[in-house]
Amino acid sequence: MGVQGHPVCRTPRTVGPDRSRLSRSAAATYAGRVTDPVWTTLATTDHEQVAVCHDRATGLRAVIALHSTALGPGLGGTRFHPYAGLHDALADVLRLSRAMSYKTAVAGLDHGGGKAVIIGDPATDKTADLLRAYGRFVESLAGRYVTACDVGTYVADMDVVAQTTRWATGRSTQNGGAGDSSVLTAYGVFQGMQAAAAHVWGAPSLAGRRVGIAGVGKVGRLLAGHLLADRAEVVVTDPDAAAVAALAARHPEVATSPDVTALTGLDLDVYSPCALGGALDAATVERLRARVVCGGANNQLAREGPGGTAERLRERGITYCPDYLVNAGGVIQVSEELRGFDLERARAATRAIHDHTSQVLRTADEQQVTPAAAADRIAEQRMASGRDTIWLPGNAPGEVPTRRR
Numbered sequence: 001m002g003v004q005g006h007p008v009c010r011t012p013r014t015v016g017p018d019r020s021r022l023s024r025s026a027a028a029t030y031a032g033r034v035t036d037p038v039w040t041t042l043a044t045t046d047h048e049q050v051a052v053c054h055d056r057a058t059g060l061r062a063v064i065a066l067h068s069t070a071l072g073p074g075l076g077g078t079r080f081h082p083y084a085g086l087h088d089a090l091a092d093v094l095r096l097s098r099a100m101s102y103k104t105a106v107a108g109l110d111h112g113g114g115k116a117v118i119i120g121d122p123a124t125d126k127t128a129d130l131l132r133a134y135g136r137f138v139e140s141l142a143g144r145y146v147t148a149c150d151v152g153t154y155v156a157d158m159d160v161v162a163q164t165t166r167w168a169t170g171r172s173t174q175n176g177g178a179g180d181s182s183v184l185t186a187y188g189v190f191q192g193m194q195a196a197a198a199h200v201w202g203a204p205s206l207a208g209r210r211v212g213i214a215g216v217g218k219v220g221r222l223l224a225g226h227l228l229a230d231r232a233e234v235v236v237t238d239p240d241a242a243a244v245a246a247l248a249a250r251h252p253e254v255a256t257s258p259d260v261t262a263l264t265g266l267d268l269d270v271y272s273p274c275a276l277g278g279a280l281d282a283a284t285v286e287r288l289r290a291r292v293v294c295g296g297a298n299n300q301l302a303r304e305g306p307g308g309t310a311e312r313l314r315e316r317g318i319t320y321c322p323d324y325l326v327n328a329g330g331v332i333q334v335s336e337e338l339r340g341f342d343l344e345r346a347r348a349a350t351r352a353i354h355d356h357t358s359q360v361l362r363t364a365d366e367q368q369v370t371p372a373a374a375a376d377r378i379a380e381q382r383m384a385s386g387r388d389t390i391w392l393p394g395n396a397p398g399e400v401p402t403r404r405r
């Protein structure tokens with residue numbers, strides 16, 4: 001899938017100073033400089049660019065990080081959060097932007113990974129002037145970074161950011177945007193769950209299966225609707241009584257469970273975490289009786305990597321659908337917004353999550369690894385195809401975009 005209307009092209013990447021050409025004393029100075037905290041943090045990552053943004057007039061303090069633009073412009077939302085300082089903000093934006101590279105790569109998008117954080121309390125520090133100042137910094141990256149909503153920023157905020165940059169998505173439909181991304185996120189999770197059902201039970205249907213959903217906010221309640229339409233039995237839990245009541249009013253056939261501990265102890269076929277990160281902690285994994293885990297929440301695995309939660313799930317015979325794979329509907333929506341949003345086209349693109357999930361689960365079986373590791377490998381292979389390139393803006397305003405290595 002190509003991104004149209006972007007004044008972007010690709011040129012060879014230059015990586016840091018060529019130390020072989022530095023004099024002995026210059027090399028020592030360079031080595032000395034890289035010991036400060038920011039460079040030390042960056043030295044542990046493989047990020048392309050970090051922009052620290054400051055606007056004295058509005059009090060804006062933001063960090064924009066581009067992990068990789070190997071496959072296209074970096075895409076990812078803006079988080080507005082009262083970080084303790086630059087170091088905390090930097091650590092978070094590096095982690096989040098890297099995750100976006102994997103999410104866009106495995107979703108098959110021609111996009112890289114980026115993310116931004118604004119330091120401050122969204123309840124008290126967010127002003128229209130500050131958001132417009134932020135938009136100017138996004139614009140200064142000339143399309144290398146495309147922003148969207150994240151924790152602490154909303155559709156109305158992106159409408160304001162879009163006043164000063166062409167690279168803000170997640171705008172309202174009145175402003176040419178696609179609005180709430182949870183519609184396609186829930187649809188994508190449902191696609192992933194159907195693919196997992198086909199993998200485990202031989203048919204891409206949840207009919208007659210018992211699915212437990214933890215969290216019936218924007219994503220969870222829409223997912224419940226898809227599952228009921230597929231004739232699944234749905235049990236939910238949410239500490240927000242109003243969220244449960246709203247779902248029950250719409251779908252009285254939905255059963256409820258008092259909390260996550262009770263829900264995950266039930267005889268479920270599928271467990272679907274749709275609330276907070278870290279949902280798959282050690283106790284939950286040991287308690288689970290479901291054969292499949294597939295949900296919209298980000299960062300579900302309490303411990304990532306070798307020896308972590310995904311391996312324990314595999315040992316227990318539970319098929320885990322990687323969160324960033326199945327919850328990519330939102331980012332697909334955002335990428336579609338750049339082309340002029342069309343819901344049917346975006347829905348068709350989101351349906352691909354079904355095939356991507358099948359591919360990941362098949363690869364995991366073939367290579368005897370966890371689905372999480374298989375998804376990472378697929379994403380890394382795609383990114384490697386664009387290694388040694390970064391995405392650059394065109395040379396002239398309005399230049400027709402070309403891809404060039």
Ligand SMILES: NC(=O)c1ccc[n+]([C@@H]2O[C@H](COP(=O)([O-])OP(=O)(O)OC[C@H]3O[C@@H](n4cnc5c(N)ncnc54)[C@H](O)[C@@H]3O)[C@@H](O)[C@H]2O)c1
Pocket residue numbers: 180181182183185214215216217218219220237238239240243260274275276277296297298327328330
């Ligand atoms: N909205 C999107 O487009 C989108 C896209 C990708 C990923 N996600 C992720 O999906 C998850 C849900 O997003 P959302 O937009 O529906 O958020 P939301 O805030 O609308 O809903 C989250 C719900 O989880 C409930 N909850 C909180 N703690 C809980 C607990 N311990 N047990 C059960 N329920 C609990 C909350 O009360 C709330 O109703 C988040 O992790 C989010 O990062 C969302």
